[in-house]
Amino acid sequence: MRETNILITGIGGQGIISASRLLAQAVQSTGEKVIVGETFGASQREGSVMSNVRIGQTVYGPMIAPRTADFLISFEPYEALRCLHSLAPQGIVIVNTIPSIPFRDQMSGVYPPLEEKAKAVFQLHATQSAVEIVKKHESRHDVTNVIMLGAATALDDFPVDETLLKATLKGRFKQSSLSMNLEALEAGRALMQE
Amino acid sequence: MSEKKTRLMLGNEAIAWGAVAAGVDIAAGYPGTPSSEVLQTLINLAAEYGHYVEWSANEKVAVECAAGAAVAGLRSMAVMKHLGLNVAADALTTLAYTGVRGGMVILSAGDAQCHTSSNEQDARVFARFAKIPVLDPADPKEGFSYAKMAFEISEALELPLILNSTPRLSHASLAINLGTIDKVPHRKAEFVDDKSRWICVAASALKRHRWLNARLAEALDRLSAFPLIKRLYHGKRLGIVTNGVAYNYVLEAVEALGIRKDVSVLKLGMSYPFPSDAVTSFANEVDEIVVIEELEPFVEDQTRVALQKAALSIKVHGKNEGLVPIEGELNPSIVSAALIQVLGIERRDVATPPFELPRRPPIFCPGCPHRSTYYGLREAMKQVSPQPLIVGDIGCYTMVSSYPFEMLDTLLCMGAGAGMAHGFSKARLDRPILAIMGDSTLFHSGLPPLANIAYNNSNVTVLILDNRYTAMTGFQPNPGTGVRATGESATRLSIEKVVRSLGFGHVNVVPAHDSKAVSEALVSALTFQGPSIVISEGPCALQEQRLAAKRGEERRAPFLVDPDACIGCRACLTTFGCSAIQWEMEANKAMIDPQKCVGCGDCVVVCQVGAIKGGSDA
Numbered sequence: 001m002r003e004t005n006i007l008i009t010g011i012g013g014q015g016i017i018s019a020s021r022l023l024a025q026a027v028q029s030t031g032e033k034v035i036v037g038e039t040f041g042a043s044q045r046e047g048s049v050m051s052n053v054r055i056g057q058t059v060y061g062p063m064i065a066p067r068t069a070d071f072l073i074s075f076e077p078y079e080a081l082r083c084l085h086s087l088a089p090q091g092i093v094i095v096n097t098i099p100s101i102p103f104r105d106q107m108s109g110v111y112p113p114l115e116e117k118a119k120a121v122f123q124l125h126a127t128q129s130a131v132e133i134v135k136k137h138e139s140r141h142d143v144t145n146v147i148m149l150g151a152a153t154a155l156d157d158f159p160v161d162e163t164l165l166k167a168t169l170k171g172r173f174k175q176s177s178l179s180m181n182l183e184a185l186e187a188g189r190a191l192m193q194e
Numbered sequence: 195m196s197e198k199k200t201r202l203m204l205g206n207e208a209i210a211w212g213a214v215a216a217g218v219d220i221a222a223g224y225p226g227t228p229s230s231e232v233l234q235t236l237i238n239l240a241a242e243y244g245h246y247v248e249w250s251a252n253e254k255v256a257v258e259c260a261a262g263a264a265v266a267g268l269r270s271m272a273v274m275k276h277l278g279l280n281v282a283a284d285a286l287t288t289l290a291y292t293g294v295r296g297g298m299v300i301l302s303a304g305d306a307q308c309h310t311s312s313n314e315q316d317a318r319v320f321a322r323f324a325k326i327p328v329l330d331p332a333d334p335k336e337g338f339s340y341a342k343m344a345f346e347i348s349e350a351l352e353l354p355l356i357l358n359s360t361p362r363l364s365h366a367s368l369a370i371n372l373g374t375i376d377k378v379p380h381r382k383a384e385f386v387d388d389k390s391r392w393i394c395v396a397a398s399a400l401k402r403h404r405w406l407n408a409r410l411a412e413a414l415d416r417l418s419a420f421p422l423i424k425r426l427y428h429g430k431r432l433g434i435v436t437n438g439v440a441y442n443y444v445l446e447a448v449e450a451l452g453i454r455k456d457v458s459v460l461k462l463g464m465s466y467p468f469p470s471d472a473v474t475s476f477a478n479e480v481d482e483i484v485v486i487e488e489l490e491p492f493v494e495d496q497t498r499v500a501l502q503k504a505a506l507s508i509k510v511h512g513k514n515e516g517l518v519p520i521e522g523e524l525n526p527s528i529v530s531a532a533l534i535q536v537l538g539i540e541r542r543d544v545a546t547p548p549f550e551l552p553r554r555p556p557i558f559c560p561g562c563p564h565r566s567t568y569y570g571l572r573e574a575m576k577q578v579s580p581q582p583l584i585v586g587d588i589g590c591y592t593m594v595s596s597y598p599f600e601m602l603d604t605l606l607c608m609g610a611g612a613g614m615a616h617g618f619s620k621a622r623l624d625r626p627i628l629a630i631m632g633d634s635t636l637f638h639s640g641l642p643p644l645a646n647i648a649y650n651n652s653n654v655t656v657l658i659l660d661n662r663y664t665a666m667t668g669f670q671p672n673p674g675t676g677v678r679a680t681g682e683s684a685t686r687l688s689i690e691k692v693v694r695s696l697g698f699g700h701v702n703v704v705p706a707h708d709s710k711a712v713s714e715a716l717v718s719a720l721t722f723q724g725p726s727i728v729i730s731e732g733p734c735a736l737q738e739q740r741l742a743a744k745r746g747e748e749r750r751a752p753f754l755v756d757p758d759a760c761i762g763c764r765a766c767l768t769t770f771g772c773s774a775i776q777w778e779m780e781a782n783k784a785m786i787d788p789q790k791c792v793g794c795g796d797c798v799v800v801c802q803v804g805a806i807k808g809g810s811d812a
Contacts, residue, residue, distance in 0.1 A: 011554060021202065021367065028202050028369045035333075036202070036367035039309065045556035045593070046773055058449055060333070061442030062366035065450075065526040081549045104597040105552045107767060107777045131789070140749065 003056035004159045005064045008148075009083045010075025011100050012047050015145030019073075020051035023149060026160045026168040027055050037062025046103065048079055055159050071158065073148050076100050080121070094151050094192075096144060098127035124151055124191040133183055141177065143184035150188025162189065198372035205334035205363040208370055209301060210235035212341025213271050214243050216297065217378040220263040221247045222256035223273030224281075224638065225667035227310040228364040229303035233273040234668070237679050244380055249670050249679045252608075252638040253278030257285045257300060264298035264354065265392065266383035269345050276304040277311060279320050279356075281608065281639065289354055290325045291394050291402035293409070296381065297345030298354040300326075303364045306488050306523035312588075312607060314521070316489040317358045322466045325406055327413060328356040329422070329464050330438035334368040340463065343420055350416050351409060360488065362439045362523065413467045422463035423472050429457040432537060433480030435473060435497055437462045437487045440524050444486050447530040456537060465493055470500035477501055477508050484536050485512035488524050511536050555596045560774040561739070561792035563661055563706035563732025564591045568599050569770055569800065570712025570730075571628075571657065575601070577713075578720045582626040582655070583618055587611035587640075589632035590666045590734075591659045598771040609639025615654045616647050626720045629656045633689060634664040634672040641696070648697030648725050655719040658729045659706070660689055665734040689729055698727045706732025707796055735792060750793030753808030755784050760805040770800045 006023065010016045020036050027034040037052040052064045069087050074080030074095045087093065130144040146169070153162045160168075162185070169181050203211070210232050213221065223233040233247065240247045250256035253274040260270035274282070279302050286300070302320075305311035321328035327347065331340040341357060348355040390398045427448070434457055436444045441461045448454055460476045462469060473496075477483055485494035491513035498510055511532075513520050518532050534540075558565040571594075575581060586592055586605040595602035604614060615629035631640050636658060647654050664670040671677050676686035690703050700722050702715040712730050719726035742749075755766075755775075760783040766775050767784060774790035775797060786806070798806050 012556075024202050024367060028200075034202070034369065037362060038365045038367075039361070045559060045590075047554045047556045058446075060445040061439065061526060062333075062362050063525050065446070065530075078551055082551050084549065102552045102554045103557050103771060103773055104555075107764060140743065 003054070003058055004071075005069045005088075006053040006055070006071045006073065006159075007064050007069040007083055007086050008051045008053065008073045008075075009079040010049055010096075011079060012045060012049050013142075014049070014075040015142055016049045016051050016075060019145035019149055020053050022145075022168055022172065023053050023160055025172070026164045027053075029168065030164065032159075033057055033059065035059055035062050048082060050083065071152060071155075073152055075126070075144055075148060092155060093121040094148065095121050095123055096126040096148060097123045098125070122151070122192060124148070124188070126151070126188070126191065129187045129191065130184065133180060133187060137180040139177065139180055143181060146181050146184035147188040147191070150185035151192045152188075153185070154189045154192035197374050200369050200371040202367050203334060203370045204231055205337045205359065205366050205368075206231035206303070207235045208334040208338040208368075209341045209357065209359065210239070211372055211375070212338040213299065213345070214239055214245070215338070215372070215375050216342045216345035217269055217380070218245050218271050218345070219268035219296070219380050220260060221245060221271040221273065222250045222259040224250055224253045224256055224278055225664050225670040226275030226278055226303070227667055228305065228361045229273055229275045229301060229359070230667045230670070231364070232301055232303070233679075236271075240680050243377060247679055249664075249672065251673060253281040254285055257282040257289070260298055260300070261285060261289050261294065261354070263383070264294035264296040265292070266296070266385055268296040268381050268383055269298070270296060271299045271301060273301045274303075275311065276302050276315055276317050277313070277607065278302070279317060283324065286326060286354065287324045288394050288399075291399060291406055292391055293352040293406070294348065294354055295352065295386065297348035299341065299344045299348060299357050300354060301341075301357045301359065303359040303361075304489075306360055309361055312605070314489060316492060317356055318465045318492045319490050321356045321358075325410060326354055326356055327351065327464065328358050328466045330358045331363060331463070332439055332441040332461070333363060334366055335370055336463070337363055338370055338372065347417060347420060351413055353406075353409065358438065360439050360523070410467050414469055414471070417464075423469060424459075424461040424463070425476070426459040426461070427454050427457055429453070429455050430479065431456040431481055432533075433457070433476055433483045434459045434533075435462065435476070435483055435485045435493060436460070437465050437493045440486045440488050440529070443524055443526045443529040446526040447533050450526065450530060451533060451539065453533065453537065453539070462493060465496075468493075468496040468500065470496070470503065473497050473500050474504040474506060477506055482509045482511065482536070484517070484532065485510065486518060486524070486529055486532065490520060556593055557596060557771060557773055558590070558593055559736050560772055560790050561735030561794040561796070562590070563730070563735065564593070564659055565770065565772060566709045566732070566796040567657075567659055567706045567712050567730040568594050568601070569796070570709035571716055572599065572601065572769065573709065573713040574716035574720065577717050578626060580625045582628040582720055583623060585611045585615040585618065585627065585629045587629070587631045587635050589635055590661070591630060591632050594630065598768050608635055609643060611635075612640055612643035612647060612654070612656055615656070616643060616650070616652045619652045619654045620650075627654045628720065629654060631656060631658050633658065633660040633662060633674040636689060637673045637687070641692070644693060644698070645696045652725055653723060655716070655722075655726045655728065657716065658689060658693070658727060660729055660731045661706075661734040663734045663737050665737065669734060669737040669740070693727050693729070698725055700724065700726035701729070702727070703729045703731060706730040707794060709796070709799060735794065739792060751808060752786060752788040752791035752793055753795055753797065753806055754786050754788070756805045756807055757781065757783050757785075759803055760784055761803055763802070765802060766797055766800050766806065770797055772797055
């Protein structure tokens with residue numbers, strides 16, 4: 001199998017690290033070699049977070065080199081831009097549309113619309129879906145991350161399919177929160193059909 | 195005995211498992227990114243494997259704890275980030291002279307690129323300075339095998355040993371098969387009396403220095419059975435000598451450039467003592483050498499020395515000629531570019547540069563007691579003239595340097611705030627001096643400078659922000675927390691009693707969430723002539739929420755902005771800076787995000803027109 005690089009980005013608290021570990025766990029359960037490299041640090045306090053998921057026998061280091069990411073899954077539009085230089089020429093972007101504007105910039109309006117910078121992207125209203133699902137299940141957790149992963153499974157070339165992700169979720173979550181996460185997966189797939 | 199399944203594991207977890215597989219008896223550490231998960235994993239495994247584990251007051255104490263155990267014949271580990279080596283240096287540099295009986299491993303997690311650190315010093319250089327061997331694993335799998343091997347090597351040499359990690363090992367995950375991890379019976383401590391060894395002073399110290407040098411000289415012969423060196427490919431044109439995580443980038447660059455036939459790779463798993471023979475025999479088989487390593491030209495310089503000693507005249511490329519940067523971390527692109535240049539091959543397309551985007555500096559969490567404290571500090575500053583100099587320290591509270599506070603004047607290292615404040619005061623700087631310090635920093639390295647301020651009657655105010663945890667690195671407990679690493683309760687050290695006993699008379703304890711009380715106490719302290727202290731108490735909001743969720747408590751109801759009352763003055767955004775308060779561009783008013791608001795109500799006093807409502811008013 002050729003090498004696949006998946007870059008997951010967003011801001012602290014959105015579940016990026018868990019999403020990347022979930023994905024890697026799914027890949028690992030098939031026996032394929034996978035490496036995850038995380039960049040976080042003080043990012044729990046609203047900073048940028050990046051997680052590199054690298055799949056294939058010829059991957060060694062945890063970092064995705066510029067122009068080699070096959071998939072860029074961003075939980076926040078501007079974090080997608082921050083990582084766009086990592087995207088391979090034929091790479092695919094899946095992005096949550098709701099911006100989280102850095103605190104000091106929210107009054108200045110310096111955040112230009114995403115469309116000005118990038119085109120070949122799937123834009124999903126993942127945050128709204130997550131809020132609805134969480135509300136319905138009366139949970140205090142966020143499921144944006146599972147929606148984003150679910151959306152990615154709708155792509156033909158994505159290394160993890162719906163069945164495998166479902167199986168991984170079943171191994172990971174207790175019955176009480178499993179149904180909410182499975183619903184999030186389906187919601188992500190549905191958003192890709194729109 | 196238990197057979198472990200293959201599973202995806204963080205480098206730091208793998209290192210901890212390596213220590214457990216080696217039968218570690220005692221582990222101690224001080225939290226610091228990117229090292230913290232190593233000790234946390236050992237804490238999680240303590241009940242099952244029976245080792246003792248603690249978060250120590252600082253890295254020096256952790257090393258001394260491990261040293262005591264290792265001198266008594268036990269296997270011990272001290273865990274810290276690279277900067278912790280400096281704190282522990284006094285103990286480590288002489289411990290190399292006495293050596294140890296049981297295996298002792300110091301895990302140092304470095305931070306090339308300064309992701310979360312104030313410098314990117316190279317632990318390998320420290321190891322040579324302290325005359326302690328250093329192992330450099332390249333990935334989480336080696337994190338496990340090297341950690342296990344490190345205890346055996348330490349025992350074979352009777353020397354403590356540094357295991358050198360980086361963010362790209364500590365925070366990388368790989369599927370790892372741990373194999374069988376035996377629950378070995380823990381060793382019984384025994385002190386073998388030897389005054390000429392364990393009392394290191396004067397004549398005995400000189401003798402021990404000779405012993406150490408002899409031991410280091412013969413180290414490589416003693417370690418010949420350990421798999422520390424890897425050879426790859428058989429190309430003649432270029433020999434690549436590499437070490438640590440840089441090895442992965444070399445492999446990827448060689449694949450990407452398709453130059454397997456042109457190169458040979460020599461990977462060194464130990465960079466001090468330096469395996470000179472392996473390098474010179476490698477050099478004999480290639481036309482030129484390039485050294486690819488992160489941070490200082492450590493392997494490169496030692497390679498030059500080894501070649502010179504062997505009277506080999508061969509070109510060595512690397513950092514000294516500017517081919518590879520010394521600053522920042524490496525990546526496959528940098529390594530590719532270096533190999534392209536040395537081999538003179540055609541350059542591939544260059545990546546498009548990243549867009550210029552607004553940065554995301556970290557800010558205080560909703561409900562954070564520090565925000566309210568700093569709001570009180572800003573109010574106090576309005577009443578004090580001339581403006582105080584604010585001398586910072588390391589912790590979440592350092593973010594007073596960020597928007598919207600931006601009040602910090604200096605920041606150096608753990609404990610330096612109070613120490614430098616004393617210096618500014620004795621230098622007769624014509625301003626009041628305010629040092630800020632957190633609870634964990636106080637117990638780490640704040641006590642000596644506080645004693646010094648009080649004893650020398652320095653005109654300094656120290657603001658202690660006591661949030662009861664070492665919050666930034668993951669809420670680890672410290673002596674002010676009231677709980678130990680493994681969960682049992684302990685007697686909290688009272689910071690007020692501690693500072694009073696150190697000689698401070700002017701001491702005020704205030705609740706952090708009452709910014710008015712904070713402000714009044716600070717004005718009183720800053721206008722007082724002589725040493726003074728304000729202790730602002732309020733537990734970390736994130737940790738409080740985690741504990742409340744565990745207890746099954748309901749979330750506190752969010753506050754809200756009454757849109758009819760809000761006049762759009764933005765004071766809540768520009769002077770308070772809670773990420774739950776947001777600006778609605780179209781309405782020209784502030785609003786509170788109910789998902790983010792934790793219901794602390796600290797913002798109520800900020801609004802001059804009383805538009806923020808909630809709690810009992812709602």
